Amino acid sequence: MxxxxxxxxxxxxxxxxxxxxxVVFICAHSEDGAMxxxxxxxxxxxxxxxxxxxxxxxxxxxxxxxxVYFGGPVEHGRGFVLHSGDYRAREATLVVDDRFAxxxxxxxxxxxxxxxxxxxxxxxxxxxxxxxxxxxxEIMYNGWLVADASPELxxxxxxxxxxxxxxxxxxxxxxxxxxxxxxx
Numbered sequence: 514m515x516x517x518x519x520x521x522x523x524x525x526x527x528x529x530x531x532x533x534x535x536v537v538f539i540c541a542h543s544e545d546g547a548m549x550x551x552x553x554x555x556x557x558x559x560x561x562x563x564x565x566x567x568x569x570x571x572x573x574x575x576x577x578x579x580x581v582y583f584g585g586p587v588e589h590g591r592g593f594v595l596h597s598g599d600y601r602a603r604e605a606t607l608v609v610d611d612r613f614a615x616x617x618x619x620x621x622x623x624x625x626x627x628x629x630x631x632x633x634x635x636x637x638x639x640x641x642x643x644x645x646x647x648x649x650x651e652i653m654y655n656g657w658l659v660a661d662a663s664p665e666l667x668x669x670x671x672x673x674x675x676x677x678x679x680x681x682x683x684x685x686x687x688x689x690x691x692x693x694x695x696x697x
Contacts (some may be wrong), residue, residue, distance in 0.1 A: 516542040553675035555580035575628035584637025600631035
């Protein structure tokens with residue numbers, strides 16, 4: 514099962530409140546584990562300009578009013594930018610596919626602030642991580658649904674509607690979901 518570039522949609526009754534109604538974009542997946550970013554949980558009191566100020570990066574028109582997201586419970590002091598595939602940092606950009614990439618350097622923040630960064634981007638603090646086989650087990654035990662990712666859904670500013678939109682892309686009505694797992 515290859516999950517790189519896919520979306521994970523949290524099922525009701527997952528058991529971990531940090532992931533309740535989460536939509537997670539999987540940046541990397543291999544036999545060594547998986548790394549993803551929650552794309553629908555903006556932090557309530559932190560904007561990109563606040564973070565840039567702390568890092569002493571000049572703010573600009575490109576950074577005004579941009580949300581900072583809770584990317585996941587691992588290394589929540591570390592920043593990641595999930596962005597469109599049109600941007601590559603000189604140093605380290607993880608290319609997911611031709612539509613998505615992830616950069617975790619100050620260079621991308623400076624580019625966004627100047628207005629020369631990626632066409633679409635989301636700034637996250639922290640990430641979601643899984644050890645070898647862990648994510649596959651969580652999927653097998655109905656913790657997650659897997660869906661294709663589209664830039665329209667991932668970068669949509671309607672964070673409150675992303676979980677329902679991701680389910681709708683699979684043809685699933687949230688009302689029909691059950692917190693109980695079963696096997697046929």
